[in-house]
Amino acid sequence: MPLAKVRNQYHHGDLESALVATARKLTKRNGVEHLSLRKVAQEIGVSPSATYHYFPDRDALLAAVGFSLFEELADYQERELAKIIGTTAKAAKDRFRSLGMTYFEWAIKEPHFFNLMFSEYCLMGPNSEHKREDSRAYLNLTKCLDELVSTGSLDERMRQHSELLSWTVVHGATSLIVSGHLEQDRYESILEDLEFSLGIRK
Amino acid sequence: MPLAKVRNQYHHGDLESALVATARKLTKRNGVEHLSLRKVAQEIGVSPSATYHYFPDRDALLAAVGFSLFEELADYQERELAKIIGTTAKAAKDRFRSLGMTYFEWAIKEPHFFNLMFSEYCLMGPNSEHKREDSRAYLNLTKCLDELVSTGSLDERMRQHSELLSWTVVHGATSLIVSGHLEQDRYESILEDLEFSLGIRK
DNA sequence: CCTTTTATCTGAACAATGTATAGATAATAG
DNA sequence: CTATTATCTATACATTGTTCAGATAAAAGG
Known part of the structure; x- marks a missing residue:
């Protein structure tokens, strides 16, 4: 019996995945x-x-x-992150910048997805298994910040302030741009503002 | 003929306002x-x-x-802003803090409203009359930042970076908390992080 | 005051939606 | 081969957004 047991006429085979996949496709479109x-x-x-x-x-x-x-977003971020290799200060800064850019680009490419993720359909309850601390996207951010500190690009004193600050700036700017309240071409300069205020000078 | 021409049985009198008011009420609830x-x-x-x-x-x-x-949000912000009087550095800092707190408190009090404002129903097109620059909330922010500069609490060099940064941090943190991705009690410390990174020391 | 015109609202209808329930079909187990 | 269980269908229902022809009242014109 082959793995591709597609449509046995009555029994579908893997309807659950098909439902999610198709709902994903239609949500992306409409x-x-x-x-x-x-x-x-x-x-x-x-x-x-x-x-x-x-x-x-x-x-x-x-x-x-x-x-x-x-998960898809985290996958994309990690793929882009892996493209920047090296342990230099420049590499660490590039990775930090990339982390902010991929979040934004992903949202701009599929705004309907971004809206769903932060809509009332994906409300995170207090007992949700999708908490911030164990989310891969957040772990990538903390790792990036640690690299910035260890390469001397980020002051140790500023480190503790920069975690939530970076996250909220990136998410806030993306959200405002997706909803049309902020011009798209402002994003990169906002990332620069963030780096500047954190003391990450180039 | 009295002003209160309520329900002439067939003609309502001011149905347009009634529709908005009732839709507001039901949206707030559900x-x-x-x-x-x-x-x-x-x-x-x-x-x-x-x-x-x-x-x-x-x-x-x-x-x-x-x-x-x-408009309602701007009204609320301005009422709270007016409670803090004086031209001292402390007053300017308090007003800046208040601006961030009111945005958040307003969203937490009525999350359904906040969701509507930044949903696909209120998408701002490129020709929208509700642009950022002429929005009252944004004008209040720029005024607050100017006060911080003139009272010596904010470095002139940092001034240009702080506008969009403050806005995106406040909106981003609020949005993440409303959608359950961030704990509510983190908000005030994020505002402190923002002030710290902008060089607004107490 | 009466008539005409215009603005405002009603009634009925339509297709589409989410969802519940009872039953059919196929896979599985004994 | 039969009984059981998982999976899917058929049908039905209430509710939704929306349209359109017509009713009603208000305003305008004489």
Whole structure:
């Protein structure tokens, strides 16, 4: 029996993944508020009610898509980060800059994804397993900052202040640009402002 | 004829304002994705189709609510700002802090409002009349920063970097907290980090 | 004051949506 | 080969946004 057990006519094989994947595709195209459960089912070729064996409701499906996007973003960031090699001060600064740029570029490329991730569908409760500390994106940031300190590019005294500051600046600028409240071409200069205020001079 | 021409049975009198006010109320309660045009009309006591004489569709009504919220936020900020009087360095610092705190407190008090304001319903196009430069909230920020400079609390060289930096930090931290990605009690320390990195020592 | 015109709102209808329930079908286990 | 269980379908329902023809009241013109 081959691995590709695609559409046994009645039983789908892996409907759960198909649901997430298709919901991802339609959300990417039309945005989160226009995602229709029925359209997702229709695209897969399955009845609308089949959905409810894997997700209690539409919100749950959207949440599944949203949480998977955080992993995708981290993947992308790490791929870009890996392109910058070396342990010099310049390499550390480049990686810090790259971390901020990839966050932004990813959001600009797929604004509907970004909106979903920080929408009410992906609300993080106090007991959520997707906390900040164990998120890969945040771990990458702390690692970058440590490198800046060890290469002498970031003052030790400033280190503790720069973690949340960097994160909120990057996220805030991205969010404002995606929602149209800030011009897109301002982003890079904001990153420079951040580095300047943290004392990371070039 | 009295001003209070409430419900002449057939003609409402001021349906447009009533629609915005009621949509505001229901959005505050249930969030933007659960706002129903029919519920709004029902609450006012008018037929669902009456809406379409004032707003082309549901999105337009939500946009009207959203844009009015920016004014409400500015009102609140200015009221709080007016409570701090004086031209001393301490007063200037207090006003800067207040500006950041009010933004946050307002969002925490009504997260559904905050979500609407930066949702896809209030997207600012390139020709939007609600641009950053002429927004009252942004003008208040620039005024505050000028005061910090003139009282010697903010280095002139840092002044140009601090405008967008302050804005994105405040918005970013607020956004992350509202969406549950950051703990609420971290906010004030982030403001302190911002002031520290801008060189505004106490 | 009466008539005409215009602005405002109603009623009914439509397609699409999320969701619940009962039953059909296929895979699995005994 | 049969019984059980997981998976999916068919049908139905209430609710939604939206359209359009027509009713009603207000304003304008005589």
